[in-house]
Amino acid sequence: MNELRTPLGHFKLRRYPATSDRSLRAWDAADELLIKHVQETLELESTPTRRLLICNDAHGALSCALHSLEPISWSDSFLAHTALQRNWKANNLPRSPVELESTNSPEAPLDIVLIKVPKTLALLDDQLAQIRPLLHQNSVVVAACMLKYLSNKAFSLFEKHIGTVQTSLAVKKARLLFCTIDQSLAGDRPSHISNYPDRYVDQDLDLSLVNHANVFCRDRVDLGSRLFIENMNLLPQSSDVVDLACGNGVLGLCVQRSQPKATVTFVDESYQAVASARENYANMFNNETAVHNARFQVADGLETIDSLSIDLIVCNPPFHTQHALTGDTTRAFIKAASRCLRREGQLWIVANKNLPYQDTLKRYFKNLELKAQNPRFAVYCASTPKR
Numbered sequence: 001m002n003e004l005r006t007p008l009g010h011f012k013l014r015r016y017p018a019t020s021d022r023s024l025r026a027w028d029a030a031d032e033l034l035i036k037h038v039q040e041t042l043e044l045e046s047t048p049t050r051r052l053l054i055c056n057d058a059h060g061a062l063s064c065a066l067h068s069l070e071p072i073s074w075s076d077s078f079l080a081h082t083a084l085q086r087n088w089k090a091n092n093l094p095r096s097p098v099e100l101e102s103t104n105s106p107e108a109p110l111d112i113v114l115i116k117v118p119k120t121l122a123l124l125d126d127q128l129a130q131i132r133p134l135l136h137q138n139s140v141v142v143a144a145c146m147l148k149y150l151s152n153k154a155f156s157l158f159e160k161h162i163g164t165v166q167t168s169l170a171v172k173k174a175r176l177l178f179c180t181i182d183q184s185l186a187g188d189r190p191s192h193i194s195n196y197p198d199r200y201v202d203q204d205l206d207l208s209l210v211n212h213a214n215v216f217c218r219d220r221v222d223l224g225s226r227l228f229i230e231n232m233n234l235l236p237q238s239s240d241v242v243d244l245a246c247g248n249g250v251l252g253l254c255v256q257r258s259q260p261k262a263t264v265t266f267v268d269e270s271y272q273a274v275a276s277a278r279e280n281y282a283n284m285f286n287n288e289t290a291v292h293n294a295r296f297q298v299a300d301g302l303e304t305i306d307s308l309s310i311d312l313i314v315c316n317p318p319f320h321t322q323h324a325l326t327g328d329t330t331r332a333f334i335k336a337a338s339r340c341l342r343r344e345g346q347l348w349i350v351a352n353k354n355l356p357y358q359d360t361l362k363r364y365f366k367n368l369e370l371k372a373q374n375p376r377f378a379v380y381c382a383s384t385p386k387r
C-alpha cells in the first residue's frame with residue numbers, strides 16, 4: 001500500500017494484482033500531472049454537473065483522486081476495474097465507482113474526457129472513434145502519458161479524431177496532451193466509425209478470426225500460438241478444458257475443433273478479448289450443440305474455476321502487465337492451474353524462452369515435459385499437480 005499525495009487529498013492505493021516488484025506503484029507521474037492539471041484549471045465546484053469520462057485508469061488512481069466529480073471509468077481491463085473497486089473501498093469514498101466496460105460505449109454528452117494513453121494504440125483509435133461523436137464544442141479532452149511510451153502515432157490518432165494537439169512541458173518524464181475540438185471533424189462522418197473489430201484469415205491453419213482492438217496479435221496468429229497449434233495432436237483427449245488468457249480464443253477454438261465433445265471455457269481479463277473469442281466460436285461452430293458447450297468468462301485468471309474440475313488447461317500467457325515486463329501473472333496462472341486440475345490433469349503452456357518458467361512449473365507439478373520448441377518459444381506439458 002502506497003499513498004498518493006495530491007492537492008485534492010491523500011489516497012492509499014495498491015496495485016492489483018499485487019506484484020513482486022516493489023518499484024511499481026499503483027500510479028505514475030502522468031497520473032499525478034493530470035490530477036494537478038484538473039485541480040488547477042477546472043472549476044471543481046461547478047464540475048459535478050458536467051459528465052467526466054476517465055479512460056484506461058490502470059489501478060483507479062485518477063478515479064479515486066477525482067471521486068468528487070463522479071467520474072465514469074471506461075476500461076478494457078477487469079483487473080483495472082477490480083483495482084478501482086478495492087482502492088475506492090480502502091479510502092472509504094462515498095457512493096460506488098461508476099464503471100463502464102470497453103465493450104459498451106459511453107453516452108453523450110461528454111464534457112470532460114481524461115485519457116491515459118494505452119499501450120495498444122489500436123485501443124486508443126477505437127476509443128477516440130467512439131468518443132468523438134459524444135463531444136461538443138466546449139468539451140475538454142486531455143491525455144497523459146509517460147514520455148517513453150508516447151509515440152507519433154498517438155498524436156496522429158488524436159488529430160484524426162479530435163483536433164489539433166498541444167503538449168505540456170515534461171514533468172518527471174510525463175507529459176499532457178491538450179486536444180482542441182475541431183468542429184470540421186463531424187462526429188457522424190465515416191472516418192469516425194471505429195475500424196474494429198477487424199478480421200484476418202490464416203490459410204495454413206484454416207482459421208478466420210475476428211479481433212477487437214485490444215486483442216494481442218490482432219493481425220496474425222503469433223508465433224507461440226502457432227507452435228502450439230502445430231503440435232495440437234499431442235494433447236490428451238479431455239472433457240473439461242480451459243483456454244486461459246484466451247485472447248481471441250485461437251487455442252481453445254483449435255482444441256474444440258479437434259475434440260468436439262469437450263466443454264471449453266475461454267477466460268481472459270480483457271472484455272474485448274472474450275468478446276472476440278465468443279464471436280470466433282460462434283462463427284466456427286454454428287450449430288447449437290457446439291455453442292452450448294462453450295463458456296466465456298471475463299475474470300482474474302482461474303479465480304472463477306472450481307478446484308479439481310478441469311482435465312486440461314491451455315495457455316499462451318502474457319508477459320507484460322500494461323507496460324511492465326513481469327512474470328508474476330504467469331506464475332500466478334501456474335499456481336492456480338495446480339488447484340483447478342484433476343488428479344491426472346495437464347497444463348500445456350507456451351513459454352517465451354527469455355522468460356523460463358520451469359522452476360515454477362516444477363514447484364507445482366510432479367511431471368514436466370518439453371513438447372515442442374523453436375528458436376523463440378517452447379511448449380511445456382506439466383502434469384499431475386502437487387497437492
